[in-house]
Amino acid sequence: MSAPQPRSRDTPELRAGWGYADVSDKIAGIVLNGKFGWKWWSAFLAASAGVMALLVAVSWLLAKGIGIWGVDIPVAWGFAIGNFVWWIGIGHAGTFISAVLLLLRQRWRTSINRFAEAMTLFAASIAGLFPILHLGRPWFFYWIVPYPNVMNVWPQWRSPLVWDFFAIATYLLVSLMFWYLGLIPDLATLRDRAGLRGQRGAQVAYGLLALGWRGEARHWARFEKAYLLLAGLATPLVVSVHTIVSLDFAVGNTPGYHSTVFPPYFVAGALFSGFAMVLTLAIPLRAAFGLQDFITGRHLANAAKVLLATSWMVGYGYLSEIFTAFYSGDKYETYMTINRWVGPYAPVYWSMLACNIVLPQILWWRRVRHSVPVLFLLSLAINCGMWMERFLIVVSSLHRDFLPSSWGMFYPTRWDWITLFGSIAFFVWLFLLFVRFLPLISMAEMRELVRDTAEGKK
Template identity: 75%
Template sequence: MNETASPVSRDIGVLRAGWQYASISDKIADLVLMRPVGLPWLIGFAVTLGGTLVLLGATAYLFMTGVGLWGINVPVAWGFAIANCVWWIGIGHAGTFISAVLLLLRQRWRTSINRFAEAMTLFAASMAGLFPVLHLGRPWFFYWLAPYPDKMNLWPQWRSPLVWDFFAIATYLIVSLLFWYLGLIPDLATLRDRAASRFKRLAYGLFALGWRGEARHWARHESAYLLLAGLATPLVVSVHSVVSLDFAIGNTPGYHSTIFPPYFVAGALFSGFAMVLTLAIPLRRAFGLHDFITDVHLDHAGKVMLATGALVAYGYATEVFTAFYSGDIYEIAMTQDRWTGAYAPVYWSMLVCNVVLPQLLWSRRMRRNALGLFLLSLVVNLGMWMERVMIVVQSTHRDFLPSSWGLFVPTLWDWAFLIGSICCFVWLFLVFIRLLPAISISEMRQLVRESAHG
């Protein structure tokens, strides 16, 4: 593609005019191979590494002491741990949706954001898988959740929601890892060929699996890529539906709801795309990627957030309507307690974050305002976390027996695990953008090639 070639159309919204085929490789690969480590990255790396060490220290103390150091008690057997698990697995949904569903739908605007969205999925799913394991009474026996050859015939308890979480998150993590790595192979070969040091050539070449860009390599790669996309697409619906069934199968007021599977999936995409914007906007600002992550990408992500936010608001309204329409005094009491009880500030703050403020996305100017979108994405992530806390905690702090009512008060250790997991997530992402291309080089080349041919 020469300098006079036609630019990519506005509907695609990926590159501006003037980009050459080779310059794409230079721009993206040099972020990994040539760009020096800056002071902001070092500060972020040091802070998040410190938070990760706090998480590791808290985990070690949990192993020695037990889950009694959390604020959980008799009526609230699930606290921050399960709320954090559901929140993290929801954040990871956007990566699978962008990578698999939009690929099958041939939405080419995904090309600029799918790579780091897939990495976000892996890191978020890893954080999500951590909390059910830590919630076990004896977490060092977590492998009992998996069916493994055992002479004593100790098999998993299939009626336990923790077993469902184990298989849902494990399947999600494995398929997402394979999908991410398969798309990364051509880019690893590009880094191998451009690396200056022998160590980098060997490292990238080892994981490139001998990729030489031959026609048969591309044919097999595209077939496998589409096959994994087809396998990953049902995970968008199935994984968080399984997580929602952890609650829906119970008869506890606030849990026992048939709206939970679609409601949880919509909420997962809502929070997931919010996290994509939370990562994409600083990324394009720090590395000057405005030609790749354009205002059109922000606009499309904002539209998806607006649509999924409307579904989440519908879920809230359905919960309230169903509670009063059913005539169940316990469901009605639970709903009224959300409005006026001890956790009412959390409930109303959640509605402001997830229902009221996202209405700003009706404005096209707001959807293309990077700073406004970044702040709104942070608000949405906070609101979705509060929603998980409301579902897990508020629904159980008053059960059927008034004699067992109580309040869940998070301890310092609850906050340490939450903040530590966030720091670990950001730390992994910072390491990722320094070692691997944050934007797919091969898919961006293909997009420019298609645009050059009309």
């Protein structure tokens, strides 16, 4: 028999002697014990208050129209479209971690892929609300559905709204199937353990969702084939979805929009903001539920390395925009670039550079990558910086375009801010419910790691 191989550094730091039952007890116990203390309830009540504020803002919007926002002419797109692009970007990391890293056999994804997938679903769902609200007459949203247009009236196939419907609907559908398929073995575990605890209601609910899973060899064979197939199907979405979103801008003739660098630039920015949100969620989760054995410092450091790499990609996109504007000789593009530096939105521009380019450079130091408080604060700063980037792309290109006589300013109203922070509260609210009722780490994949550790595999 060959000597045991040293354990991979990407494997969770499981305690000596841990077995299948220990992993399941730890993760399933978070759901089935039901001992959520005052911290969870305080966060849930605060998030519920934010959701109520969002409902009030949306109700007032439906009653009065989008005039309650700060949008006007020439800035017809404001917070709503910026928020849409920001939320879609946040949802990208979940698909990347789940699908791309699975195909690349990156084992460090195991401890974070489940809640990253949930983050994708919630962020993409929230993102889909903003274009509908921005329509002005959202009850006619079905006009953008790509149904057969026999009368040649609707839909308008050259409209970016139709492209967005394709992108978001496909992204949500594939992500939901991928997430649910990975949940099935864990739902069966929750079903069995709820039965042992005498929790009849939970046993029935999880049993229905588990679809009769019994863990047989044929079940696992079909599961692994379907899981890999969906991973291969989801991988192109990482590139295609945000590429389509970027074309909402790139097909326009407005200075600052009409750029071929937008598709790869938007994809890199989406991964950047998505991994920042993964850290924003992972760090409180591991502290609140004692998951340091599963979400280790190695996982956080790997996510930090991805942040550093994507920060440089985003910085290259910024430089490419500047170079193209001046090299083209287009006076409108040149003025738009200078206006971002010294114009009325210059503080937002320089704050964005500080958050997205300057601050992430501290990740070159290993000590910083393994400092949990610094990573958490940095992830918050990056999320803010990426939102400012979306705001600048949308607003600064519109408020001064070709004719000085048509220049104007965008001033967000309180309803803009309530809608933004309400959407964040809605995301937190959904995530807290997910943590309460579903396992936030994949028990099946974690048990596989336990097996490989016991066998001495890398």
